[in-house]
Amino acid sequence: MRNxxxxxxxxxxxxxxxxxxxxxxxxxxxxxxxxxWTNNANMNQVKIMYSKDYYNQELNQIVKDAEVSITNLGNxxxxxxxxxxxxxxxxxxxxxxxxxGERYQLNVKIGENEYVSEGTLLPPPILDxxxxxxxxKRFFRxxxxxxxxxxxxxxxxxxxxxxRMIQNDTLKNSRFDYLLxxxxxxxSILDKGFELSGFPFAANDRIxxxxxxxxxxxxxxxxxxxDLLFNDGGLFSPPPQNPKSNIKLKSGSGDVLGYFLVSPFLxxxxxxxxxx
Numbered sequence: 621m622r623n624x625x626x627x628x629x630x631x632x633x634x635x636x637x638x639x640x641x642x643x644x645x646x647x648x649x650x651x652x653x654x655x656x657w658t659n660n661a662n663m664n665q666v667k668i669m670y671s672k673d674y675y676n677q678e679l680n681q682i683v684k685d686a687e688v689s690i691t692n693l694g695n696x697x698x699x700x701x702x703x704x705x706x707x708x709x710x711x712x713x714x715x716x717x718x719x720x721g722e723r724y725q726l727n728v729k730i731g732e733n734e735y736v737s738e739g740t741l742l743p744p745p746i747l748d749x750x751x752x753x754x755x756x757k758r759f760f761r762x763x764x765x766x767x768x769x770x771x772x773x774x775x776x777x778x779x780x781x782x783x784r785m786i787q788n789d790t791l792k793n794s795r796f797d798y799l800l801x802x803x804x805x806x807x808s809i810l811d812k813g814f815e816l817s818g819f820p821f822a823a824n825d826r827i828x829x830x831x832x833x834x835x836x837x838x839x840x841x842x843x844x845x846x847d848l849l850f851n852d853g854g855l856f857s858p859p860p861q862n863p864k865s866n867i868k869l870k871s872g873s874g875d876v877l878g879y880f881l882v883s884p885f886l887x888x889x890x891x892x893x894x895x896x
Contacts, residue, residue, distance in 0.1 A: 651683065651735070653867055653878035655726050657690055658832075658885040659741060661717040664690075666701055666710040668728065671877060682708055687729040693738070694722050718882070720744075726867070726880045733872030739835045739882030745781070745810065746772040747831055747886045752821070754894070764820025765892050769829065771810035779803035780839035785819065786828040792819070795849035800842055823894045832883040837866035841879040 649670035657664050668683040688701040688710045701710040718724060718741045728735045748770045757763035773779060783799040785792045796818065801809065821827060834842070844863035867876050 648874070649681065650875050650877055651728075651730055651733070653726075653728055653735065653876065653880070655690075655728075655737070655867075655878070655880045657718055657724055657726070657739070657741070657880070657882050659717045659720060660885040661712060661715045663885050664712050664717060665707070666726070666728070667708075668710070668730070683730060685730075686710070687727075689727045691725045691727060692719075692722055693725055720884060724882055728867075731872075733874060733876075734870040735867050735876050736870045737867040737880035739838065739866075739880055741882050741884060742778055742833050742835070743775070744833055744884035744886050745831065746774070747810075747888060748772070750829060750888050750890050751813075752890060752892055755820075761817070762820045764822060765825070766815060766817065766820060767827065767829070767890065768813040768815045769810060769831075770813050773803070773807040773810055775807070778833070778836065779807060780834040780836055782832045782834060782839075782842060783816070784830040784832070785816075786830070787821065788826055795846065798842060798846045798849075800839065800846065802839070821892055823892055825892045826889065827892070828887055828889045831886040832881070834881060834883055835866075838879050838881045838883075840864065841866060 649672060651668060652671055653666065653668050655666040666688050668686050668688075670681040670683065672680065684703050684705075686703075690699045690701070690712075691697070692699075699716065700713045702713055703709070704711045720741055720743050723738060723740045726735075726737045726739075751768050751770070752765045753768070754765050755761065755763070769783070780802050781800070783801075785797065785799070799816065801814075841863045848861070848863060862877055863879075865877055866879050869876055
């Protein structure tokens with residue numbers, strides 16, 4: 621009899637659920653700029669699109685007619701970008717990248733509006749090696765091969781890092797895959813071996829790890845972005861808000877979203893071969 625009451629109560633609660641569509645405010649589309657500038661020319665790019673309302677199911681509106689360039693503030697050298705229809709983003713006209721220690725300015729003009737941002741291409745940390753080890757399934761861990769990164773961080777300040785992982789030519793880019801870390805627990809994290817504990821891989825996987833050293837404003841943007849991605853809108857969640865962009869409006873009107881990432885580029889490729 622007691623079990624029957626539990627079932628009846630459960631059915632009653634289920635029947636009382638109702639989907640609510642919030643009447644959200646409609647706002648004008650805002651430019652979203654995502655720019656990457658490194659010492660590796662192949663990684664440099666600028667993506668520009670417009671934001672859209674929450675319930676808008678249309679494809680993103682890509683901006684194709686912007687004027688885009690990056691300037692070396694030390695010698696005023698300008699690196700122009702041109703829109704690639706194939707890549708759907710702006711790519712540098714020449715094959716040159718940034719230089720370690722130099723400061724750069726992003727310049728974007730969309731119609732009457734001009735946007736700018738600055739960042740310093742900091743020296744990279746030391747990436748020694750990457751090892752993998754097979755681990756059996758546990759209550760808190762999936763079965764698979766796990767990577768451990770070894771290296772050294774010799775810097776006392778500006779220790780803000782991101783690791784990107786490309787598994788078999790596919791970028792791991794879900795909300796769980798933003799691997800960000802700083803020196804909150806010291807700078808020996810790579811000396812002892814930094815295990816990527818939440819990322820199991822399979823035999824014969826080919827993984828490319830990319831390590832970036834970020835300026836603080838770009839790191840803060842990505843940290844806020846991850847917080848937003850994990851915001852479930854629940855009772856105890858803070859009101860969702862866009863990450864604070866490090867791109868500023870130079871002239872014109874309106875807001876801008878996105879970020880300018882200036883960083884050295886380190887990468888290492890690992891192929892998981894069980895026989896070894």
